[in-house]
Amino acid sequence: MIIDSIKTLDIERNQTENVGQNMYQLITKLYPICRSITGDGVRETLNIIKSFIPLEVHEVPSGIEVYDWTVPKEWNIRDAYIKNDRGEKIVDFRNSNLHVINYSIPVNQKMSLAQLKEHLFTLPDYPDWIPYRTTYYKESWGFCLTHNQYLELADGEYEVVIDSSLEAGYLTYGEYFIAGETTEEVLISCHTCHPSLGNDNLSGISVAVFLAQHLSKLQNRYSYRFLFIPGTIGSVTWLCQNEAKVTNIKHGLVLTCVGDGGKFTYKKSRQGKAEIDKIAQYVLANSGKEYEVIDFFPYGYDERQYCSPGFNLAVGCFMRSPHGSFPEYHTSADNLDFVQPEYVADSYHQCLSILQILENNKTYLNQNPKCEPRLGKRGLYRAIGGQAEEALNELAILWVLNLADGEHTLLDMAQRSGMAINVINKAAIALLKHDLLKEISA
């Protein structure tokens, strides 16, 4: 049983291409939906995810107090446009849901260009892109459009319609729990509140969905909790309503912006030297890819809440290009071209490597701690001669025996020995089989 719980750390990559294509198909399907921090767009999104994993969907009523916050009114939108005085729709929500500032209150009125302009937002530096804006916590309205569109606006009377509703309703989020051998949990969190944006954060959703699907088929040491929540208010709500469960969370990752072609970025947890931090760093350092590991800072995604001082959870943030570091961020250019199958697939595999090492990163006790055991009589030692590869395994065996003092995890052994963790893991498996090693229960 102990032996069975050790899985090989070699990732089966035979399905890599399929995984990338499958993830991209999910992103493509979710892309057109107008999501926000509440509303039917979130429900539709979670429903699609349900076809992949048995998500539990929660509805939290507007007005509920969650720590210092209040669950907001639910926002829904059916249509929105701006018509010029010739009756032409010059800005149309149906072309892009980014055209309407997210959480805009209903509007239906005529106004001059000057009045209208107070509600228009563009990106002069990127005149073909539509910016993405929100007004969650201030009742207001507005339109986003390309700067080129904006420049063409002629004087005259405009008809402005936002057919939205902002009413008591629910905050909707999805949760999927996979029970493991222990009650200790790994949290995987992503946000579901962005409309037609690909990298931020359909990419994160897709990696989370496929990690969940993969892990659900395995017998895991840890329990896994996947959260599909609106940013900030979602994690605040979940933490407040599930405080008793928080102590079970031993490790975690926030997934965001994992679909672009930029280098990998791991933002450490506030703790900075948590096991998840060490493992993420190790995996990226051994990935053969360009990467950067950055320190925690209290800005970004829901790691802000998980790492608030009252929780201080070991939750890092796994990204490719960090938010704000690429010009497409929060614009219509963060689209289905910006995200590519190979990039989400690669992110998925790095995350899977992190979780596989986490699962196997155990601590052992040498059962023959005084002097080395005789490896030869157990077939663990070459007799005369021996090939280089065998000698390598033999050295891994000696390292594991030497460091199996209850104070070194497999990762510690890999790092102190300079040997690859899967070689160290194989040595540990061999020693467990010969009763020379015993796993220490946490």
Added chain:
Amino acid sequence: MIIDSIKTLDIERNQTENVGQNMYQLITKLYPICRSITGDGVRETLNIIKSFIPLEVHEVPSGIEVYDWTVPKEWNIRDAYIKNDRGEKIVDFRNSNLHVINYSIPVNQKMSLAQLKEHLFTLPDYPDWIPYRTTYYKESWGFCLTHNQYLELADGEYEVVIDSSLEAGYLTYGEYFIAGETTEEVLISCHTCHPSLGNDNLSGISVAVFLAQHLSKLQNRYSYRFLFIPGTIGSVTWLCQNEAKVTNIKHGLVLTCVGDGGKFTYKKSRQGKAEIDKIAQYVLANSGKEYEVIDFFPYGYDERQYCSPGFNLAVGCFMRSPHGSFPEYHTSADNLDFVQPEYVADSYHQCLSILQILENNKTYLNQNPKCEPRLGKRGLYRAIGGQAEEALNELAILWVLNLADGEHTLLDMAQRSGMAINVINKAAIALLKHDLLKEISA
């Protein structure tokens, strides 16, 4: 009240020029006096300082045992000269008090040039400078003169007069205590035993006097103890006679050689990582000036005594050019030209910055530690858009909230966030006003 105790860390520099001129005037006034480790020169010096701050003057009788030392006899000098056989005063104490070796016993005799030469000291490498020498603990006498003077000495009989006295008397020192909100003390110590030398240590005296004057007008968190003492025997005496007070000293600075144009030098306390060490290092690193931070070594000024292993106080030494590193050191060239108003003023301001940060370097508890508080409803968050500067303050607010776990001082927050400490301080003030932060009492 809590809020009031937080002062802005921006230093009002409007008086910079005045401060420099005022300090330099004090130095100029003290310069001609012939000080030593005891005697009327010290009394006269302390009397002048009394016109700036209400100094308490202590007189400790000769012969008193202080730890391994004995308070020495009091030394006074009225006149001294060497006359050649034509009756000309070729060396005259009235021209420079450095001409007589400090603590020389009385002499009145005639002698040959050869005999005289055994008592003469010069600096061949700097033939126009008079060296400064002492003979505190060995009864002897001698004269210091320029090497050029020395070379002109012709054979013949010389009349040598030192009209000094070395008799039972007192060791005189000054002390000024400013009571603060707490009994915890900051010690500022400088030596008053050098005759006409500017950098070593009239500069230190002047910075101490003006710091004391400034702090006396404020409501301080810490109590401040200023000592104006003879080097070594003064600190030994004070420590021995005030042992019960020593445990109150939590931080301290020895001030010396702070008036020359060299780069700043901070010599760490023996502890090496004391709060004063971290703050001094931070202030100099952010001063925009050239500086060096050096490790403690058991040589130099009174930090030797404060940092002896039986006390091991968190007392560093603040200097510009360290003693011995400039050729003018302990010569007549360490004069009123070598010290300049702008240099003492700059030293004064760096010390003030250190003390201001020390005063404000508190530890806080986030009163909403689970998730972030809603900054928007408190006006601490831009709604839509927002300028770069405001965004910066917002980030400072998030950092302070995140690190207000009772284990980070303001300086720790500044260093972990990479933000300026006054920006961090402003954020803390704002959060205290909104009851989102609470100061932890020490």
Added chain:
Amino acid sequence: MIIDSIKTLDIERNQTENVGQNMYQLITKLYPICRSITGDGVRETLNIIKSFIPLEVHEVPSGIEVYDWTVPKEWNIRDAYIKNDRGEKIVDFRNSNLHVINYSIPVNQKMSLAQLKEHLFTLPDYPDWIPYRTTYYKESWGFCLTHNQYLELADGEYEVVIDSSLEAGYLTYGEYFIAGETTEEVLISCHTCHPSLGNDNLSGISVAVFLAQHLSKLQNRYSYRFLFIPGTIGSVTWLCQNEAKVTNIKHGLVLTCVGDGGKFTYKKSRQGKAEIDKIAQYVLANSGKEYEVIDFFPYGYDERQYCSPGFNLAVGCFMRSPHGSFPEYHTSADNLDFVQPEYVADSYHQCLSILQILENNKTYLNQNPKCEPRLGKRGLYRAIGGQAEEALNELAILWVLNLADGEHTLLDMAQRSGMAINVINKAAIALLKHDLLKEISA
């Protein structure tokens, strides 16, 4: 008595040349003997060592269980050769004991070249060298020869004789214990199981013998235990049969490959920051020689057993060129030319420096911890002036006083002050003489 126990750290090198020659003579005498992990070759070797130091020889019967191991049968060999069909001895044990694989079972048979070749081993890359091979734990036989010899073998029938015995007997090892002032021990261990090989490990034996001889004449603080044992099985046996003594071992060195001209190599103990590790590093860094300090790894010599997790002793390994890093390793080229008197002498002196510092690396308490003591009245301070060298000593005195807080050893003082340890040591001796310092008993 305390003072007497402090020896000067300056090594008397007047006998350097003699020591080197004497060590080399011992190596030369031991070289021809056919040693193995058991047998008469070991006995003969220990007998020769007995003429230098009063070694106690232990005989442990075959079959005894020692931890996971069993003491093997005793192996002895009288003769061995391969004759061609013309009756010529083409490989002859009497020419080199490396020709026979160590622990070969008896053989006396005729065979074809093809059959013979399955038992022949050569080094094609070094065609003039005979490899050294063993078959301790698998009953087998074979010959080693130069590749050039091998290439000349013609078809035909060969007569193969190995006149050896492998029977119940004893494992023989030598032990020499020098009692010191305390029961705390320094372990010096070397292996005695290699036949005609010079660097590996007659060099280690010779350094151990001469260190033992030197230390036996001194009054030492530590007790010293010298082990002359077969590799692996010897240390396993000793540790198992002397477990009660193991806790006394506070420091130790395994000596091997110390006779070649390569740079010094110190392999740290598993602890990594043990006192012996710090001292060895300090000695080599100050040796003026090329050196390398490497981390512990669980491969190599008997440090593998001493540093197994059940013991985790502070035992490092002192070498010049590490095993496997030079082509002569485990070949006939590791001979009396490869090892030279100057190299073993140099190794001896570095080891002696390590042990001398270890002996003197004490912790002291300043007896006048509050402020500095008055050095002048004790003649420990220059009066007026003073030479550079004296000033240096004075600084050493101040450092020792400052750091004599019971938490700094002499080495810590040397490293924090940046002063040479013998200068620091002299200062400590002077202070002990004046009762300003007191040694702390461990």
